[in-house]
Amino acid sequence: MTTMRVPTRISSLLELEAVRAAGADVIALRQAMETPITEAPEVHLLVCGDTGCRANKSPLTRRTMEELVVEHGLADRVKVVQVGCFGFCKAGPVVVVYPGGTFYCHVKPQDCAEILLRHVMGGQPVERLLFTPNPKEKVRFHTTVDLPFYQGQVRRVLKNCGLINPESIDEAIAADRYFALAKALLEMTPDEVIAELKKSGLRGRGGAGFPTGLKWELCQKAVGDVKYVVCNADEGDPGAFMDRSILEGDPHGVLEAMAMAGYAIGAQQGYIYVRAEYPLAVERLKLAIRQARERGLLGKNILGTGFSFDIDIRLGAGAFVCGEETALIESIEGKRGMPRPKPPFPATAGLWQKPTLNNNVETYANIPQIVLFGADWFRQLGTEKSPGTKVFALAGQINNTGLVEVPMGTKLRDVVFTIGGGVPKGREFKAAQTGGPSGGCIPAEHLDTPLDFESLPALGTMMGSGGLTIMTDTACMVDLARFYLEFTQDESCGKCPPCRIGTKRMLELLEQICEGKGTHADIDQLERLAVGIRKGSLCGLGQSAPNPVLSTLRYYRDEYLAHVDDHKCPAGRCKALTEYQIDQELCKGCALCARSCPTDAIVGEVKHPFSIKIDLCIRCGNCYDVCKFHAVVR
Amino acid sequence: MSTCCCGMGVTTDDPRFAELDAFMASVREQPGSLISVLHKAQQLFGFLPEEVESRIAHTMSIPLTDVYGVVTFYNLFNTQPVGKYAISVCMGTACYVRGAGRILDRFAEELGVQAGQVTDDRLFSLEVCRCVGACSLAPVVVVDGEVRQLKEADVPAVVAELRQRSELEALSQPVSARS
Ligand SMILES: Cc1cc2nc3c(=O)[nH]c(=O)nc-3n(C[C@H](O)[C@H](O)[C@H](O)COP(=O)(O)O)c2cc1C
Ligand code: SF4
Ligand code: FES
Numbered sequence: 001m002t003t004m005r006v007p008t009r010i011s012s013l014l015e016l017e018a019v020r021a022a023g024a025d026v027i028a029l030r031q032a033m034e035t036p037i038t039e040a041p042e043v044h045l046l047v048c049g050d051t052g053c054r055a056n057k058s059p060l061t062r063r064t065m066e067e068l069v070v071e072h073g074l075a076d077r078v079k080v081v082q083v084g085c086f087g088f089c090k091a092g093p094v095v096v097v098y099p100g101g102t103f104y105c106h107v108k109p110q111d112c113a114e115i116l117l118r119h120v121m122g123g124q125p126v127e128r129l130l131f132t133p134n135p136k137e138k139v140r141f142h143t144t145v146d147l148p149f150y151q152g153q154v155r156r157v158l159k160n161c162g163l164i165n166p167e168s169i170d171e172a173i174a175a176d177r178y179f180a181l182a183k184a185l186l187e188m189t190p191d192e193v194i195a196e197l198k199k200s201g202l203r204g205r206g207g208a209g210f211p212t213g214l215k216w217e218l219c220q221k222a223v224g225d226v227k228y229v230v231c232n233a234d235e236g237d238p239g240a241f242m243d244r245s246i247l248e249g250d251p252h253g254v255l256e257a258m259a260m261a262g263y264a265i266g267a268q269q270g271y272i273y274v275r276a277e278y279p280l281a282v283e284r285l286k287l288a289i290r291q292a293r294e295r296g297l298l299g300k301n302i303l304g305t306g307f308s309f310d311i312d313i314r315l316g317a318g319a320f321v322c323g324e325e326t327a328l329i330e331s332i333e334g335k336r337g338m339p340r341p342k343p344p345f346p347a348t349a350g351l352w353q354k355p356t357l358n359n360n361v362e363t364y365a366n367i368p369q370i371v372l373f374g375a376d377w378f379r380q381l382g383t384e385k386s387p388g389t390k391v392f393a394l395a396g397q398i399n400n401t402g403l404v405e406v407p408m409g410t411k412l413r414d415v416v417f418t419i420g421g422g423v424p425k426g427r428e429f430k431a432a433q434t435g436g437p438s439g440g441c442i443p444a445e446h447l448d449t450p451l452d453f454e455s456l457p458a459l460g461t462m463m464g465s466g467g468l469t470i471m472t473d474t475a476c477m478v479d480l481a482r483f484y485l486e487f488t489q490d491e492s493c494g495k496c497p498p499c500r501i502g503t504k505r506m507l508e509l510l511e512q513i514c515e516g517k518g519t520h521a522d523i524d525q526l527e528r529l530a531v532g533i534r535k536g537s538l539c540g541l542g543q544s545a546p547n548p549v550l551s552t553l554r555y556y557r558d559e560y561l562a563h564v565d566d567h568k569c570p571a572g573r574c575k576a577l578t579e580y581q582i583d584q585e586l587c588k589g590c591a592l593c594a595r596s597c598p599t600d601a602i603v604g605e606v607k608h609p610f611s612i613k614i615d616l617c618i619r620c621g622n623c624y625d626v627c628k629f630h631a632v633v634r
Numbered sequence: 635m636s637t638c639c640c641g642m643g644v645t646t647d648d649p650r651f652a653e654l655d656a657f658m659a660s661v662r663e664q665p666g667s668l669i670s671v672l673h674k675a676q677q678l679f680g681f682l683p684e685e686v687e688s689r690i691a692h693t694m695s696i697p698l699t700d701v702y703g704v705v706t707f708y709n710l711f712n713t714q715p716v717g718k719y720a721i722s723v724c725m726g727t728a729c730y731v732r733g734a735g736r737i738l739d740r741f742a743e744e745l746g747v748q749a750g751q752v753t754d755d756r757l758f759s760l761e762v763c764r765c766v767g768a769c770s771l772a773p774v775v776v777v778d779g780e781v782r783q784l785k786e787a788d789v790p791a792v793v794a795e796l797r798q799r800s801e802l803e804a805l806s807q808p809v810s811a812r813s
Contacts, residue, residue, distance in 0.1 A: 089770030
């Protein structure tokens with residue numbers, strides 16, 4: 001590769017460009033699809049180093065690959081690079097080879113030699129490690145261009161995740177990081193930055209969808225010589241991990257956007273509030289901040305413009321309510337995270353009573369490209385009122401779990417069945433949950449709903465921050481409502497009695513229904529309580545806590561009634577209402593169920609029908625799940 | 635004062651206080667640093683006993699009741715000692731719908747404790763957490779700080795592995811280190 005002097009401290013646009021130029025070949029290589037691998041001067045093996053793939057032991061794969069590269073004397077030509085999330089987490093550990101972009105799934109240490117010798121040296125892809133939706137068929141998908149998981153996806157916010165090493169600021173700069181900041185500082189006034197943002201129509205990705213440009217303008221106009229910029233990285237929705245992946249895969253994009261926010265509203269200090277449950281994100285952020293300071297991209301006199309801005313990290317400590325912006329501010333101040341009454345809004349009196357701008361991680365991650373390419377470019381995707389893309393964390397009972405970025409307005413059906421590959425075999429799609437504990441469910445009859453800020457509330461749910469949990473016929477919707485109420489009840493800060501006591505009452509009623517002791521009056525009571533809690537709560541936690549109950553009552557009332565009237569849980573999830581038996585006609589006596597039973601409650605002789613001892617059965621449902629002959633009935 | 639016989643009490647001459655003091659000195663200029671200090675203290679002591687909380691209150695000139703108020707507000711702070719190995723079963727939505735409940739039950743059964751409790755030998759704490767962001771691998775369990783994708787059937791092996799790890803550590807350490 002070309003050798004060029006790379007400036008350590010970057011104090012002008014020229015120097016920033018020199019850094020980008022020095023890394024241009026690296027980025028070009030990692031986008032090269034056509035070059036034959038055996039002729040390439042350099043080969044990059046990108047190994048995912050995101051929390052998801054790490055849990056699948058990707059660091060072991062990476063180390064093995066590195067050792068093998070050295071062992072075979074290939075270190076000059078072959079580089080093993082740790083990158084952020086590719087999105088297709090279910091296939092982890094993922095290794096992508098460039099040039100060519102060959103996408104390998106579930107790469108274990110013992111697979112590394114084959115990739116290196118057969119593919120990198122010999123030019124022959126390792127077929128068995130390519131993705132296939134069905135191992136029995138010969139269909140194999142080679143790259144992200146043809147993998148079904150990426151059909152319909154547009155990676156804008158995630159563009160650098162899976163491309164650059166998140167621990168290298170040089171690679172981040174090579175991938176255009178800090179150029180939007182440079183453009184804003186050198187070519188635009190704060191008013192122009194805000195005007196562009198307003199024109200783009202970007203709406204907050206933290207849940208409420210508040211227009212970002214307008215929020216920046218309010219903060220800019222707020223009176224005060226000291227102002228703050230806050231990034232909400234609390235990501236409290238259990239089942240969501242968009243913000244974590246952005247921070248782990250491309251932390252500099254968020255830092256750059258926060259600095260631009262500082263420039264636009266007139267602030268010199270930023271805080272990122274990250275949940276402590278994300279140690280890797282915290283580590284990567286700390287490193288990114290340190291590198292940005294060393295290179296002069298944070299701190300005093302950025303790029304020689306006289307503008308100064310710095311960022312510190314504050315850790316959460318496991319309190320969902322701290323995602324609410326005023327509670328978050330209290331927590332940054334070192335106090336109990338109890339929400340404040342609004343007004344005053346943080347824009348006028350926030351952190352230490354100073355004007356404070358708070359945006360979500362993904363919101364910030366959208367901004368550099370808006371500044372670089374303009375509002376019109378941004379609006380090319382998405383809908384009129386919800387422009388741009390949205391990142392979703394696709395999880396639950398679905399085949400392809402992972403991180404998905406689609407244009408706003410994409411149909412839920414496309415996300416679930418094309419990108420997500422549908423639900424596991426033999427199961428039926430039942431619901432998609434959005435908005436977490438504040439949201440609701442979208443039932444099968446609304447699969448054609450476009451995912452945007454307008455359509456979801458019409459169905460009684462909300463966009464939320466991007467958690468998208470899929471459920472099949474094995475999920476009980478009453479139990480799901482109970483699950484969420486248990487969560488909100490537990491996480492209520494206790495300030496408002498309707499929230500503190502009301503959620504407890506709702507939880508008790510739901511528990512009763514799940515145990516088969518509920519009545520019609522209880523269902524009515526749930527609906528009455530919901531109204532009171534909504535009206536009488538100070539913050540969004542309480543105001544939206546009844547949503548999961550109202551939403552499931554709206555679409556799955558018959559399931560509630562089955563619990564109440566027939567004392568049955570149709571999904572077989574509520575233990576008190578489920579009894580397992582073995583159909584003596586259908587049972588082939590294979591003993592699979594007996595081996596899966598944790599309490600040895602299943603007895604019998606091989607090749608003869610088995611039976612369940614009811615007094616020993618803990619109703620875990622293992623036998624039901626493993627039986628190949630559908631002989632276990634409930 | 636002398637050392638404590640039960641191994642979990644903390645006395646004021648504990649050497650870890652020096653490190654805590656140094657940390658508090660380093661963040662003295664930062665407003666609102668109580669939560670960072672508590673994180674540091676918990677990292678050093680494993681939990682936040684009254685002695686530690688009073689030292690923090692005293693050094694930072696914050697009323698002890700306020701320190702206690704913050705400690706009890708946040709789920710991640712423990713006022714009771716924890717086990718040597720924390721097993722934290724994720725009960726976030728994605729993990730829940732993929733059967734995390736059964737994994738939790740199985741751990742409870744194997745360890746003989748309920749969520750939120752510590753085993754008698756203080757080797758294990760069984761905890762519940764709400765999403766560690768590895769939802770695409772659900773269900774997951776954080777085993778001694780490491781996120782793992784588990785099936786119910788893996789539970790006994792995980793417990794055995796940690797028991798073995800602990801025994802190996804005990805063997806490789808001089809007797810005095812285990813007081
Ligand atoms: C209970 C509760 C929890 C919240 N959790 C989060 C969160 O984890 N992350 C987030 O960005 N916003 C969260 N919010 C929304 C924030 O209050 C705020 O609206 C958002 O951070 C604003 O950023 P945005 O305009 O960029 O979306 C939460 C709100 C409530 C009421
Ligand atoms: S609504 Fe609930 S969480 Fe929000 S301030 Fe009131 S009690 Fe606290
Ligand atoms: S729900 Fe368990 S890791 Fe997210």
